[in-house]
Amino acid sequence: MKKILPILLFILAYLLIQSLILLRVLNPYWQQIIQFAGLMAISALGLNLIYGYTGQFSLGHAAFYGIGAYTSALVTKSYPHGGLPVFIASLIAAVIVVAIVAFLIGMPILRLKSDYLGIATLGFGIIIKVLFDNADAVIPSLGGSRGMVGIPKYTNLTITFILFFIAIIVIRNFVYSSMGRACISVREDEIAAESIGINTTKYKTIGFVLGSVFAGVAGVLYAHLYTFLHPSNIDFLKSIDVLLIVVLGGLGSISGTIIAALGWTFLLEGLRVILPAEILDWRFVIYPLLLIMVMIMRPRGLWGGVEFNFLRPKEYGRPATDK
C-alpha cells in the first residue's frame, strides 16, 4: 500500500490537471506554467544531487540545461515532421551529449573544492553561453544571438509528468543505494570516505554527470515547450535560480526540492496575477524578501533533512524492534 499510494496520487494529480484543461479552467498560459514548473523541478533535482548530496558547489547548471536544449532542438528541427520517435531520439542524444560534456569537464574541475569549484563551473557556464551566442557561425540553424526558432512543439503535460516521475524515482533509488551513500560520504568528509575505501573522485564524477543529465532533460523539455531558444535562457542567472530552489527547499531533500521548485514557479507567476499592473515589478522584491526570511528562520532550508515517507525506500534487513 505504501508503495502504490504515491503513484496513485501522482496519477490523480495528472488526471485532475487534464480534466481542468478539458473544462477550460486552465488556459494554455497556465498549462505552460505547470509544465515549466515540472521541468524546473527535474533540473533542481539534478542540482540537489550535485550540491545537496555529493556536496559539489556548481554554478554551471544552466550550461548543461542549455546543452541539452540545443542538442535536442537541433535534432528535432532537422527532422521537422518526425513525430514522437524523433523527439525521443533527440532526448537520448541530449542525454548522451550532456553526459559526455559533464564527464569531460568534471574530470579536471572536480578536484577543486567549494568556492573554487563554484568559480570554475561559473566560468564553464559563461563559455557555453558565449559558444551558443556565436554558434550560428558554425551551424546556422542554431541561431546564435538571434535565437533559435522553428523548434517543433513536443512537450506536453503527459511527457512532462512521465519524465518528472522517472526523475523522482531515479534520484530516490540512487540516493538510497551504495553509490548514493558513497556520494553522501564525499559531502560529509572526503578523507574519511577515502579511509573506508571509497574512490571519492569516481563518485564525485558520477554525481556530477547524473545531476547534469537531469538538467539536460529539463532543457529538452524547455526547448520543445517554448519552441524558441535564446542564449540568454541559459546564462548564469538561470543557474542561480536553480541554486535558490535547491537551497530553499533544503540541501539533500528530494521532497524539499520538488516543493520549492513548484512553489517558486507558481509564486513568481501567482504574484503576476495578484499584484496590480503598476507594481508588478515589485515581485522581484517580494520574492527575495521571502528568501531572506526563510534563510533566517530555517537556515537548513524549508525541508532540510526531512523527507516524505514514500521517498524513503524500505530498509531491508533491519531487525524488528519492539517499541
Next chain:
Amino acid sequence: MAVLLQINDLTKYFGGLSAVVGLTMDVDEGELTGLIGPNGAGKTTVFNLITGLYPIDGGDIKYGGRTIIGLKPYQIAQRGISRTFQNIRLFGNLTVLENVKIAYHMHVNYGLGSALVHNTKYQVQEKKLVQKAWELLTVFNLENRADEIAGNLPYGQQRKLEIVRALATEPKLLLLDEPAAGMNLQETEQLKQLIHFIRERFGLTIFLIEHQMRVVMTICERVTVMDFGKKIAEGAPCDIQNDVKVCEAYLGKK
C-alpha cells in the same frame, strides 16, 4: 610470526621541517604494536603516510610483502588497512547506522543499473549489509543508538563508532590514532578492554598511536618510540620505560 607491515627508511619533509626521518619498523601479524612519542614527534604523519594521505619523500612501506607506495588512500583501504583519526572524522550529519552502512561500501557489488531500479540483487545485498551493520553495532552496544545522528553522540561513543566504522570495512590491519585522546580515567579503562576485545573477536593486527603512557604500557606487546621524527627506542613496554633516551625525550635531560 609473519611481518604484515614493513616500514623501511621512511622519510617525509614538510618544507624544511623533517617530520619523519629514516624510520624503520615492522608490525607483525596478530600483534598489538604501539607508536609513542612526545607531541610533534611525527606519529600521525607516519599514519598519514601509511594510509596514503601524503606522498612520501623517501623509503618504502610494504604491506603483506607488496609496496603500497603511490596507491591512493581508497586503494590502500581496499587492501585491508583501516584507520581512525585523532580528531574524530565521523559522517556527523548521518545516523549511526548510516555511518556503518557506508563503510560496507567495498563489499557491495551491484552496479548502477541495480541501484537505479532496486532489483532483487540490490535487495539481497542491502539486506545482508544492514544485517551485518546491525550485528556489528550490537557487538559494541550501539544498536539502541542506531538512528541517532552521529554528531550528537557523546564523545566516548563517537570514538567507539569511528572504530566500528573502521571495522566494518573488514580490515586486516587497524590503525588507531590516539584512541584515548580526551578520555578520562574510567573511559580509558573501558577503551583498553575494548581494544583487547576487538583483537580477540576479529583476529586483527592493531597498530596504535598514543601518548598516554598508561594505555600503551598495559596493552601493547611492542612499542616504538619516536622523537623529532626519528626512532629512539624499540622493544617491550617494560624495557622502554627504563630506557634513558625515552625518559629524556619525555622529561628532559638530567
